[in-house]
Amino acid sequence: MHARVMENTEQHPTSWDVVIVGGGSAGLSAALTLSRAQRRVLVLDGAQPRNRFAGHMHGVLGHDGRSPLELLEIGRREVASYGGVVRPAAVSGLDLRGEDGLFRVHTDGGTLAARAVLVATGLVDELPAVPGLTERWGRDVNACPYCHGAEVAGRPLGVVATSAMGVHHATMLRQWSPDVTFFSHLAGDLDAETLAGFAARGVRVVTEPVAEVVVTDDAVRAVVAGGRHYPVEAIFTGSTMRPLDALLVGAGAETVEAPQGFTVVQAVMGRTSVPGLYAAGNVVNPAATVPVAIAEGFQAGVMINSELLELDVAEARALAVDRERRWEERYGESAGPQWTGHVNASLGDVAAAWEPGAALDLGAGEGGDALWLAGRGWEVTAVDISATALERGRAAAQERGVEGVTWVQGDLVAWQPQRTYDLVSAQFLQDWEAFPREQVLRRAMGAVARGGRLVLVSHASMTPRVPPADGEQGHHGPGHHAMPTLDEELTTLGLPDHGWVVETAEVRRREVVRDGETWDLGDNVVVARRLG
Incomplete structure (x- = not known):
């Protein structure tokens, strides 16, 4: 018996980059292409491939004489090996992209959302x-x-x-x-x-x-x-060939006359006339053999990824604008500084005895850490997205007579270090909106010089000393945002087995009074040194 479905054991989302309807040669070929491109891909397999009646297939390079069902089993394993998911399902309907930019795919197991949809449902032969x-x-x-x-x-x-x-x-x-x-x-x-x-x-x-x-x-x-x-x-x-194109036709995709004398949905390099809706294989090319269907699936996967790349760029630009606006609004809420201007306690504790060198302060804000480091002889590059925060840092440096800080306005999602540093500091670099924190931190690791250190400090928990009543703030703290554990922070950094040593990995407790309420705070503190 063939193992028809390969699926990871992790919990899967209901929203995907691409949902592929049809688990035949075209659908799995597209899924393999897209999953290798790091896309979140779900294949909904109705387990009715056109060639399921044949014991062997021929003319398929490297697979001549193989059972077509065996080929699909191999394909499912390959897709799963790159994180793609193949799931048995019957699809009953498709809603076009809504205001959120997502299709809705209705199945016997519920409704799924996807940024793009590929229909590779094939056809039936009437003899x-x-x-x-x-x-x-x-x-x-x-x-x-x-x-x-x-x-x-x-x-x-x-x-x-x-x-x-x-x-x-x-x-x-x-x-x-x-x-x-x-x-x-x-x-x-x-x-x-x-x-x-x-x-x-x-x-x-x-x-x-x-x-x-x-x-x-x-x-x-x-x-x-x-x-x-x-x-x-x-x-x-x-045979009289009947393309299984109800989803495509129902979505309004344009059709053309096929050489066989009936209409099929028009798909140019996989693209239909409906934005974000693609098709490949026998559903749009009734004469396609297995190798042709595989090629069409690959081509459709490439075209889908190209469209998603365009959407990714547009979304990233919009998020960058929104991040800068939010932080400017936050610092603009008051005429004076938002923070104390003092060094964060954990950084001060671990770095007090270190020999000064070049330091990079990520998310420097109003410059409390940068000024403390510069005052101890460090040459500091302080990077933050908020021009208002950096201007306050410059003003504080002038007022204190501190030199040695270069103030850089930049979005850490896009900003790239141009050199290495003896110290890279990331203090409470946590944004509750869309922010690729892991990407930023791993890039920061690359900016640590040999013999240098990365110091990561983050909120671990916020617990009021008096337990909250029902409906009030719980252990996640203001806004109910989940805080990372120490193990999760180490996983986020992804430190390699060789070339680094973790000098400190602990949770430090401290008390803070906010609006008359005393909070017991936990801070994750990680100090990692890159070996020389």
């Missing part, structure tokens, strides 16, 4: 109503000579034609067998040129309706037409 034909589909009744012709080379073959494409198949199959019979009833009358070509190639033509396919000993033996038995050992026929 001619000939007794015995459907039962052998994918075994010794097939559609594609390129996929299955070599396996029946030299045997007597039949073509139960349903359209003009059958003429092409019969002509082509003479490459594999000298014994080809063309059953033309469902395809209509043949012109003189076609009949002459068949005669020249030795293709037998039968015009009477096909009555049945004779199967004995679990194998096709003959086709019955006009009361005669025509010996064949394999049959090629054309």
Whole structure:
């Protein structure tokens, strides 16, 4: 039995970068591409791939002769290895992007949100109503000579034609067998040129309706037409293909006429006419074989990632503007300083005896730490997003007669250190809004010189000495924001096993009076030294 679904054991969100509807070759190929690109990807697998009836597939480089279901199992494992999730689900509806920029995908297990959606639901094949034909589909009744012709080379073959494409198949199959019979009833009358070509190639033509396919000993033996038995050992026929495109059509995606004579949703490099909605594989390209579907899935994944990159940049720019505005508003709430101007106690304790050098103060605010360090002989670069806070720092430096501080306005999400420092200080670098703190801190580690130190201090907990009543502030402190544990802070830093030593990792307690209430505060304190 095939393990149909591979899923991480972690709790998964209901909001994803990309939801892919369909877990066949195209869908899994796109999922692999996107999960390797660090996207949060969910594949909703209905477990009904078009080629599930075939025991083997051919013409797939590196996988010739492999079961198509085995290929999908391998694909699911590969997607899971990069953090993608494949989940069994039936999808019932799709809502276009709302004001939050997210699609809503309705499934039998609930509603999911996604920044982009790829539909790779494939199609169903409806075969001619000939007794015995459907039962052998994918075994010794097939559609594609390129996929299955070599396996029946030299045997007597039949073509139960349903359209003009059958003429092409019969002509082509003479490459594999000298014994080809063309059953033309469902395809209509043949012109003189076609009949002459068949005669020249030795293709037998039968015009009477096909009555049945004779199967004995679990194998096709003959086709019955006009009361005669025509010996064949394999049959090629054309199906009526029904793309499973209800989600796409319901979303308003534009359609075009397919070469096969029916309409399909138009998808150019995977893009449909609906922004953020993509399609790949047989649902939009009925003739796509497995390798073509894989290629289309890859291409759609690349296009989706490109669109998400554009959205990422726009979102990052908006967040940067919002961060600067919020901090300017906060410092602008009062005419004077927001903080005491003193050094943070934990930094003062751990750094008091260190030899001065070059220091980087991240999120310097009004400069209390930077001025203390500069007063002890350090050459300090103080970086903060708020121009108001930095101006107060400059004013305090002038008032105290402290030199040696370079004041830099910059958003730490984008700001890049241009040198290394003997001390990198991150004191209470916590923003409750969208802020990639781990990214900022790990970049800061790269700015620590050999033999230098990183000092990280953060709020661990805020607990009032008198327990709060129901509905009042709890142990997370003002605003009910969860505070990191010491272990979580060490995980955030991701210190490598070699090249660093943790000199201090502890939680320090202190008391603070706020609005007449005494708070017992815990501070995570981590001092890590980079080995020389």
